[in-house]
Amino acid sequence: MPGVLDIKRATVYRGETRVFEELSLDIAVGEHTAILGPNGAGKSTLLKLLSRELSPVPREDGYVRLFGREQWDVWDLRARLGIVSHDLHHRYSDEVRGTDVVLSGYYASVGTYDHQRFTPAQRHRADHVMDELGVTSHKDRMFAELSAGEQRRFLLGRALVHDPGVLILDEPTGGLDLNACFRYLEIVRRLIRDGKTIILVTHHIHEIPPEVSRIVLLKAGRIVGDGDKRTVLTGDNLADLFETPVTLVRANGYYQAMPGRSR
Ligand SMILES: Nc1ncnc2c1ncn2[C@@H]1O[C@H](COP(=O)(O)OP(=O)(O)OP(=O)(O)O)[C@@H](O)[C@H]1O
Numbered sequence: 001m002p003g004v005l006d007i008k009r010a011t012v013y014r015g016e017t018r019v020f021e022e023l024s025l026d027i028a029v030g031e032h033t034a035i036l037g038p039n040g041a042g043k044s045t046l047l048k049l050l051s052r053e054l055s056p057v058p059r060e061d062g063y064v065r066l067f068g069r070e071q072w073d074v075w076d077l078r079a080r081l082g083i084v085s086h087d088l089h090h091r092y093s094d095e096v097r098g099t100d101v102v103l104s105g106y107y108a109s110v111g112t113y114d115h116q117r118f119t120p121a122q123r124h125r126a127d128h129v130m131d132e133l134g135v136t137s138h139k140d141r142m143f144a145e146l147s148a149g150e151q152r153r154f155l156l157g158r159a160l161v162h163d164p165g166v167l168i169l170d171e172p173t174g175g176l177d178l179n180a181c182f183r184y185l186e187i188v189r190r191l192i193r194d195g196k197t198i199i200l201v202t203h204h205i206h207e208i209p210p211e212v213s214r215i216v217l218l219k220a221g222r223i224v225g226d227g228d229k230r231t232v233l234t235g236d237n238l239a240d241l242f243e244t245p246v247t248l249v250r251a252n253g254y255y256q257a258m259p260g261r262s263r
């Protein structure tokens with residue numbers, strides 16, 4: 001079976017900056033993965049590579065394949081791969097109702113417009129998704145009137161209307177309080193139980209659900225560690241990655257990084 005993503009020797013520029021040089025990474029279906037990296041490591045660039053906002057420098061022996069294919073109709077791709085990015089959260093308009101945030105997934109727009117038409121099946125699906133995410137009671141509120149945790153769940157719903165098999169989440173719990181964070185993580189775990197493949201891109205250690213078994217460490221555009229969570233997610237590796245002493249604590253299947261070195 002073709003993998004979710006297969007990147008081979010991708011060199012990617014942003015402006016004059018070469019962010020990746022011959023980056024290779026593949027992730028199989030069902031292989032829940034967290035890609036960890038400090039600020040500037042290239043996480044957002046990687047997301048843009050996967051969402052097709054950026055392309056690698058063309059070369060014969062290099063490619064970016066999603067589900068085994070290099071060329072995609074964006075509509076077909078969206079139904080298989082949902083990307084919930086932090087950029088989207090920042091760009092989202094305050095003047096959009098909750099329901100319309102979710103419905104906007106069908107047009108990949110920010111909010112909905114009068115000319116857009118939604119079928120009864122689409123509306124039904126959006127209602128179902130809001131129900132699952134526990135936001136139905138807020139569906140008529142404006143985006144600006146929702147808490148950060150509620151906003152984040154509506155944006156997840158926007159990706160979920162397509163029922164994609166794979167979800168890529170960009171720092172999903174950043175800015176959420178403990179309750180909202182734990183609630184979101186429970187939703188992510190439920191999606192995993194429902195058979196979705198989850199790929200997290202983050203620098204927050206605490207938001208890695210227990211089911212995520214593979215860790216990829218990204219630093220300055222290079223993969224500096226990749227493998228099983230128990231081997232790769234260590235205090236020493238995080239200390240090297242973030243260039244600061246780290247003590248890693250594990251509880252209930254989750255991890256948390258503390259400053260300083262344990263002795
Ligand atoms: N538009 C741009 N033009 C030039 N360089 C850029 C541009 N966007 C990003 N970069 C550079 O590319 C590198 C990777 O940036 P990227 O945003 O992918 O990192 P990141 O891992 O997402 O960081 P963060 O955790 O801060 O979000 C950084 O060195 C950044 O300065």
Ligand SMILES: [Mg+2]
Pocket residue numbers: 043044045
């Ligand atoms: Mg980023």
